[in-house]
Amino acid sequence: MKPFGLAAILFAALAAGTAFAQSSGPIKLADVAELSGGGATVGNNWKNGIDLAVEEINAKGGILGRKIEVTHADSQSNPGVARAQVQKALDSEPYVLLGPGYSGSVKVTAPLVAEAGITQIMGGEAAELTQAGNKFLFRTSFGQQSSMPKVAKYINDEVKAKSVAVVWVNNDFGRGGRDVITKEFGGYGIKVAADISTEAGQADFAADVSKIKAANPDAVFIYLNEEESARILKELKRQGVTAPLIGETTLVGQKVIELAGDAANGARGHVGLTTDAPVELIKQFRDKFSKKYNYVPDHNGIKGYLAIYMIKATTEKMGKVDPKAFADTLHGLTIKAADEPGILMDVTFDQNGDIDRQGFLVEVVEGKQVVKQVLPKLH
Amino acid sequence: MSNLLDLLVAGLATGAIYAIVAVGFTLLWQTSQTINFAQGEFVMLPAFLMLAVMHAGAPFWLAIIIGILLSMLLLGLGFKMLLVDPMLRHGVLPLAIATMALAIGIKEAVKQFFSAEASPFPSIVPAGDLSIFGRVVSLQSLGVLVLAILAVVGLTALLNRTSLGHQMQAVAQNPTVARIIGIPVERMILLTFLINAFLVALASLLITPIYLAKFSSGEVLGQAAFIAAIVGGFNQVRGAIAGGLLIGVVDNLAAAYISTQYRAAVPMILLVVVILFRPQGLLGRPEERTV
Numbered sequence: 001m002k003p004f005g006l007a008a009i010l011f012a013a014l015a016a017g018t019a020f021a022q023s024s025g026p027i028k029l030a031d032v033a034e035l036s037g038g039g040a041t042v043g044n045n046w047k048n049g050i051d052l053a054v055e056e057i058n059a060k061g062g063i064l065g066r067k068i069e070v071t072h073a074d075s076q077s078n079p080g081v082a083r084a085q086v087q088k089a090l091d092s093e094p095y096v097l098l099g100p101g102y103s104g105s106v107k108v109t110a111p112l113v114a115e116a117g118i119t120q121i122m123g124g125e126a127a128e129l130t131q132a133g134n135k136f137l138f139r140t141s142f143g144q145q146s147s148m149p150k151v152a153k154y155i156n157d158e159v160k161a162k163s164v165a166v167v168w169v170n171n172d173f174g175r176g177g178r179d180v181i182t183k184e185f186g187g188y189g190i191k192v193a194a195d196i197s198t199e200a201g202q203a204d205f206a207a208d209v210s211k212i213k214a215a216n217p218d219a220v221f222i223y224l225n226e227e228e229s230a231r232i233l234k235e236l237k238r239q240g241v242t243a244p245l246i247g248e249t250t251l252v253g254q255k256v257i258e259l260a261g262d263a264a265n266g267a268r269g270h271v272g273l274t275t276d277a278p279v280e281l282i283k284q285f286r287d288k289f290s291k292k293y294n295y296v297p298d299h300n301g302i303k304g305y306l307a308i309y310m311i312k313a314t315t316e317k318m319g320k321v322d323p324k325a326f327a328d329t330l331h332g333l334t335i336k337a338a339d340e341p342g343i344l345m346d347v348t349f350d351q352n353g354d355i356d357r358q359g360f361l362v363e364v365v366e367g368k369q370v371v372k373q374v375l376p377k378l379h
Numbered sequence: 380m381s382n383l384l385d386l387l388v389a390g391l392a393t394g395a396i397y398a399i400v401a402v403g404f405t406l407l408w409q410t411s412q413t414i415n416f417a418q419g420e421f422v423m424l425p426a427f428l429m430l431a432v433m434h435a436g437a438p439f440w441l442a443i444i445i446g447i448l449l450s451m452l453l454l455g456l457g458f459k460m461l462l463v464d465p466m467l468r469h470g471v472l473p474l475a476i477a478t479m480a481l482a483i484g485i486k487e488a489v490k491q492f493f494s495a496e497a498s499p500f501p502s503i504v505p506a507g508d509l510s511i512f513g514r515v516v517s518l519q520s521l522g523v524l525v526l527a528i529l530a531v532v533g534l535t536a537l538l539n540r541t542s543l544g545h546q547m548q549a550v551a552q553n554p555t556v557a558r559i560i561g562i563p564v565e566r567m568i569l570l571t572f573l574i575n576a577f578l579v580a581l582a583s584l585l586i587t588p589i590y591l592a593k594f595s596s597g598e599v600l601g602q603a604a605f606i607a608a609i610v611g612g613f614n615q616v617r618g619a620i621a622g623g624l625l626i627g628v629v630d631n632l633a634a635a636y637i638s639t640q641y642r643a644a645v646p647m648i649l650l651v652v653v654i655l656f657r658p659q660g661l662l663g664r665p666e667e668r669t670v
Contacts, residue, residue, distance in 0.1 A: 036495035037595075044496065170640065198639050203590040203599055206389030207634030207642075214382040227497045227591060234589065238517040239385065240508055259499045259591055262506065 026069040027062070027321055029054075029311070030089035031098040032109070033123075037077030038201045041226045041255045042101040042300045046123055047072050048293050049304025050098060053342060056288075057308065063315050068308070070098070079105045083112065090116045095323050097121070098307050101300060103129060104172040110137050119327045121307040123300060126176035130352040136327045138310070138353040140303035142272040144180045146354065147248055150375060151221070151270045152184030154361060159244050161218035163193040167208060167232065168223045170197045177223040177248065193217035202228055205235040213241055222247040222267075226298075230259035237263040244268065252362050252369055253298040261367070268363045268372075273299040273306075276369040277360055281337055281344045302344065309342030310335070346377060386631045392520040394627020395527030399582045400604035401611065401619035402534065403575035408613055409551035410571040413463055414475040417482035418579065419601020425450040425583035426500055426592045427489055439501055447580040455576030459569060482597070489594040502588035523585045530581055531620055534574070538616065547571060603630070606650045612663020621662055625649075 031050055034043030054068045062068060073089060075082035082105035089097060090112065096119045100106055103126030110129065113120040114136040122129075122137065127144040130137060155161050164185060168178035174197075182192060194215035196208050209232065212220055220236070220243050222229060229251050236245065245251070245267045252269035275286040275297055285305060289297045313335045318325055334348040348356045361373040400422055407413040415421070429446035433439065462481060466474040504522030508515045538544035549557040550567040558564050582600075590596050603626055611622020626646050633645035659665045 036490065040495035041497075196639075201595075202639070203596060204393060204630070204634075206393070207386060207631045208639065210382050210385040210389065211635055213385065227593070230497070230499075231589070231591060237506070238519055239389075240515050240517070255496075259497055261499060 026067040027095050027315075028092065029068060029070040029096055029098055029308075030073070030092060030094035031070055032073045032075050032082055032085045032089055032105075033099040034077040034101050034105075035072065035074035037075075038225060038227065039075075039077035039102050041298070042123065043075070043077070043099075045255075045298050045300035046099060046101050046304035048289070049297060049301040049306075050308055051304075052289055052292055053305045053308035056342070057312060063312050064319070064321065066321065068311075075100050075102070075105050077102060077105075079108045083108045086112055090118065094118065095321060096311050096326065098304070099123060101303075102171075102173065103176065106137075107172055110134050113137075118323060119330070121310060123303050124173070126172045127180055128172075128176055130354050134353070135331075138327075138330060138349060139355050140306050140310070141249075141299065141355070142357070142359065143354050144177045146356075147270050147272060147359070148177060148180040149184055150359065150361075151246065151248060152181055152188060152190075154270065155185075155219055155221070155246055156188040156190060159219050159246065161190060161244070163191040163215075163217045163219075165194040165196065165212045165215050165217040165220045165243075166192055166223070167196045167198060167212070167220065169200050169225055169228060171200050173225070174198075174223055181221060181223070198224060198228065198232075200225065200228070203231065205232040206239070208232065209235045209239045209241060212236070212243075213239060217243055219244045219246055222251050224250060226250055226253055226255045227259065229253075229256045230264070233260040233263040233267060249273070249299050252364050254296050254369070255298050257364055257367055257369070264364045265366060266364065268361065270375075271299065271360045271362050271369075272357065273302040274360055274362055274369055274371065275299075275302065276362065276371055277345075278371055278374070279345060281341055285344060306343060306347075309340060309344075313340045313343060316340075348377075382635070386635055387628060388516060388520055388524075390628035390631035391624055392523045392527075392627070393586075393631070394607075394624035395524050395531075396582050396586045396623075397600070397603045397607045397627050398620045398623025399527055399530055399578050399585075400600060401607035401623045402531065402616055403578040404604055404608045405613055405616060405619045406571045407575055408608075410547065410568045411459075411463060411467065412471050412474075413467070414471065414478065415575075416475060416478040416601065416605075417485060417597075418604055419597030419599070420482045420485040421450075421454050421576070421579040421597070422582045422586065422600045422604075423592075423594065423597035424454065424485055424489065425580040426587035427493055428453075429584070430493070430498060430500065430592060439503075443503070443584060446584075447577060450580040450583075451573050451576040453576075454579060455573040456569070458576070459572040463572075482601070486594050486597065493592075493594070495594060497591040497593040500587040500592045503584060519588070526581070526585060530578065534578075535616065543570070603627075603646065606646045608660075610646075610650055610653045610660060612660030615660070615663050618660050618662035622660065625661075 033046050054070050058067045073085040075085055082100050086109040097113050098121055101123035103124035106122045106124035106129055114134050119136050168174040247269045249271045251267050257264045314330045318329050330349050331351050335343045336346050337343055345357055358377045359375040360371045362369045362371050404418050407415050425446050428449045429442040432442040432445045466477045504519045507518045546562045547567045550564050554564050607622035607626045608619050612618025634642040
């Protein structure tokens with residue numbers, strides 16, 4: 001009896017294995033991210049978030065019974081390299097393309113991906129990305145057109161600043177943010193005391209900070225990438241600038257706090273996603289991520305994680321793995337955290353691929369992000 | 380006006396660091412005709428060595444000492460024996476190209492073993508402000524300036540006031556005659572490599588808290604030091620010092636009054652002008668080609 005039973009089980013397992021491989025292989029995803037270069041913090045968080053979500057989903061049997069397989073390619077934070085990597089990734093016909101995180105890289109790759117009829121879930125936040133009529137592009141976080149009005153309103157209502165120095169990084173991301181916020185300031189009658197453009201990867205901010213000092217504004221709006229944010233915060237402290245420092249996610253992120261140390265204290269920013277959010281599912285995500293990677297993720301880690309759960313929820317809604325119908329299904333879709341805990345917070349995608357979700361206003365207090373206000377979902 | 384003063388102080392502080400790096404650059408050139416294009420990476424690496432020692436659990440002060448010693452071992456002795464000695468006999472140009480390769484190698488190795496991301500680095504000067512003549516100056520800027528000046532003064536004293544320094548200068552001026560009068564030429568050359576390694580480690584210690592420890596941070600520094608050395612005078616230590624300070628100040632003024640986009644171009648333009656009108660550099664002396 002015993003040997004026979006064992007053989008039967010073995011046979012059954014073999015047969016099942018073969019059948020599985022024939023009917024459905026793994027779902028293939030391709031990620032192109034900033035794994036090195038100026039955006040390395042962005043890209044590596046994004047990648048780790050993706051890997052964590054994939055591991056979780058695969059451990060529970062995958063999506064519709066199929067495992068996920070994801071490949072990562074390095075854009076070196078360079079739009080030209082990103083384009084080549086995306087082209088290469090498309091050749092392997094992925095179900096969905098993930099990334100890049102930098103807006104400039106998204107801008108040059110999105111037309112390629114759309115042409116291939118494949119959905120792209122990206123990390124870029126520049127306003128213009130979702131305004132070009134691309135039907136395959138989706139955000140994982142707020143675009144500037146959703147976040148900047150909230151920041152401007154905060155600067156007007158709460159900080160009550162009449163003049164603001166605007167420091168921005170001279171790339172698609174920075175210019176986009178600067179254009180939207182400057183327009184918003186105009187609406188409130190807030191004067192731009194100094195309009196300071198800086199370079200990506202800039203190491204020395206002494207000159208920029210002395211320009212801010214000379215302009216003597218009521219507040220400073222800082223819109224740079226993480227490393228540069230840390231450097232300017234240190235320089236602002238060094239030169240004794242005391243005006244309130246306000247920005248977006250990239251000013252108050254975990255990496256910025258780690259790099260800038262004491263100098264980050266007091267910085268405030270609107271954050272669409274933060275691991276310090278008073279949301280139970282986000283706390284659980286943070287614990288899982290920190291346990292796996294030994295560091296606390298920033299918002300890019302959450303974005304990568306969400307991208308995978310967006311794919312899971314959309315695919316389960318369709319009931320099949322269909323790359324062609326994917327984008328149509330995700331447009332207008334509301335995913336509730338109660339149904340899909342991996343999505344962390346209720347979210348709705350509109351026809352442009354922009355998102356509606358609750359946001360947070362945070363301040364760095366003694367090296368920690370502290371959520372001061374919760375800004376609710378619009379619809 | 381107050382803005383200008385801030386810019387000058389900040390410019391001198393960065394310029395002083397450029398000067399330290401540029402001095403090492405000229406020392407290597409004078410004693411062994413080495414044009415070290417990896418000098419920027421030489422500044423980047425010691426910070427990572429110190430970070431590694433700190434990760435192993437050592438306190439900051441110990442990490443500094445070990446970091447400086449390691450850097451003298453690797454970037455001084457190792458650099459001379461493994462790269463300069465074998466390459467130099469094939470001429471100045473092959474050696475210069477080999478140092479470019481070394482620069483890429485160091486950068487990629489740091490990226491591989493540490494990370495492509497920036498890391499914070501503690502400052503040896505405490506944070507805080509000092510009031511001088513009613514003006515608030517940060518202790519960090521001041522500390523950087525003071526330490527850099529001390530290093531330069533110490534080095535100049537060593538070169539001009541000690542027998543060792545005189546021997547090194549003799550080697551720089553004419554190695555053949557120096558050998559004839561009994562100066563241990565090889566040992567003197569090695570000494571300049573060790574001094575250069577010490578200087579870059581010091582520069583690393585001063586600049587990294589501001590720029591953050593990052594594999595790519597040597598690119599800007601190496602270029603600035605190179606320009607500083609040429610502008611000041613490649614064959615004079617005091618030229619390199621003047622060049623470093625000048626580039627630091629010019630860079631900051633350009634960023635403030637011209638534009639951030641073109642700031643990197645301004646020192647280059649200065650370099651071109653100096654080469655056209657005063658090829659030996661501002662404080663350098665004309666040099667005759669021996670080959």
